[in-house]
Amino acid sequence: MAFDIPINRFNTYSQKWEKYRGRDVIPLWVADMDFRSPPSVLDALHKYVDHGIFGYAVPPAELVDIILSRLERLYGWKIKPESIVWLPGLVPGINLCCRSAGRDGDSVITTTPVYPPFLTAPEYSRRNLISVPMIEEEGLWLMDFDMIRDSITEDTKLFILCNPHNPTGRVFRKDELLRLAEICEANNLIICSDEIHCDLIMDNNLNHIPIASLDPEIAKRTITLMAPSKTYNLAGLGCSFAIIENQRLRKRFIQEKAGILPDVTITGFVAALAAYRDGDEWLEELLEYLRKNHKLVLDTVREIPNLSMKPAEATYLAWIDARMIGVENPALFFEKYGVGLSDGADFGKKGFVRLNFGCPLCTLEEALKRIKRALEKI
Numbered sequence: 001m002a003f004d005i006p007i008n009r010f011n012t013y014s015q016k017w018e019k020y021r022g023r024d025v026i027p028l029w030v031a032d033m034d035f036r037s038p039p040s041v042l043d044a045l046h047k048y049v050d051h052g053i054f055g056y057a058v059p060p061a062e063l064v065d066i067i068l069s070r071l072e073r074l075y076g077w078k079i080k081p082e083s084i085v086w087l088p089g090l091v092p093g094i095n096l097c098c099r100s101a102g103r104d105g106d107s108v109i110t111t112t113p114v115y116p117p118f119l120t121a122p123e124y125s126r127r128n129l130i131s132v133p134m135i136e137e138e139g140l141w142l143m144d145f146d147m148i149r150d151s152i153t154e155d156t157k158l159f160i161l162c163n164p165h166n167p168t169g170r171v172f173r174k175d176e177l178l179r180l181a182e183i184c185e186a187n188n189l190i191i192c193s194d195e196i197h198c199d200l201i202m203d204n205n206l207n208h209i210p211i212a213s214l215d216p217e218i219a220k221r222t223i224t225l226m227a228p229s230k231t232y233n234l235a236g237l238g239c240s241f242a243i244i245e246n247q248r249l250r251k252r253f254i255q256e257k258a259g260i261l262p263d264v265t266i267t268g269f270v271a272a273l274a275a276y277r278d279g280d281e282w283l284e285e286l287l288e289y290l291r292k293n294h295k296l297v298l299d300t301v302r303e304i305p306n307l308s309m310k311p312a313e314a315t316y317l318a319w320i321d322a323r324m325i326g327v328e329n330p331a332l333f334f335e336k337y338g339v340g341l342s343d344g345a346d347f348g349k350k351g352f353v354r355l356n357f358g359c360p361l362c363t364l365e366e367a368l369k370r371i372k373r374a375l376e377k378i
Helices: 039-051 061-075 090-100 117-124 145-151 174-186 247-257 266-278 280-303 330-336 361-376
Strands: 084-087 107-112 128-133 135-137 140-142 156-162 190-194 222-226 240-243 317-321 352-356
Touching (some): 039 266, 084 090, 084 247, 090 117, 090 190, 090 222, 090 247, 107 145, 117 128, 117 156, 156 174, 174 190, 330 352, 330 361
Parallel strands (some): 107 128
Antiparallel strands (some): 135 140, 317 352
16 A cells, blocks of 8 residues: 555655654654655646746636535535635634734633644734633543633633644534534634544544534634645645635635735645545545554553553544653653654643654554653653
8 A cells, every 4th residue: 555655755845854854763743644645636736847837826716616515515514615715824824813803912712732823823913812621521532611611701702623623633523513602602702613634534433513514603703724735745735725604704814814924826726626626535545544553553552551542533643641651741751762742732731742643554663662662761
């Protein structure tokens, strides 16, 4: 299988691999995969490069049509073409959401642990951050709705949701999303919903539900952020989009974007179109491979004393509890023994590490061996 073949990413300007240049450290930190993108994407990019002109771009009409049909087919969610706002990345979208809600000095609320830009975007946008810890219950990471409700202040204007959740891997159920939406509606909060991992469901019994698809009234207060980048490993090409059905909210978002963010590049559009149009077969093979990798990580971690993790319902990221191993900084500890993981402190949860299992099996097996050996040294 093509996913089994290791690919040397040194000397390719890879952020993931250059971090440990000159050291024997396997990088399983930042969320991009060590797999080649779908053949359809590579073919489309080769064809465009052969054309040889790299000018400014406009969104392909075919790509817009495919996204609309995809949303309706997968989620029963019908949107209009004008609801799509193109972005050169999802993280800028999170920051624009903060700027689009309220004014300077207002507050933004989210839950922790969470993707680090959720924690930095409010301050960058001159907003205050309110963070509410998630709770561990019945083998799941859950939102604490009572604490969320109690933490909302008069100047709170935005809730940032991550679904599927990074780093815990949760796929939030319909009842959870409805309860959150009810709280947001009662307090007149806008919802920024980061759904970039929506195609990467590890649990075959679960389906992703865009929160805006649940009800037109919820959609009116929601900015949904999506992209092909995690699904098809296109992060470096910078093509993302926001779905904003509320015209007034969309206008504010576009105003905040004006003059600050560049447009999506032609190569980004070309790759996104090829991925969404022709990448389904590749995606099914990827999901099968990732599910096997996930099982290996889960089984291995559960065999190791003082490490634990809950199954990742989605994403290719394992959220591992290392609080019991007796070291101050688990990420730095494992790095010394040759495995580069993300530090849970950056996600608002000290003592945890995040492991990216989007890599060839042989790479993952070696990393897990090193983790075992490291803990034998304690």
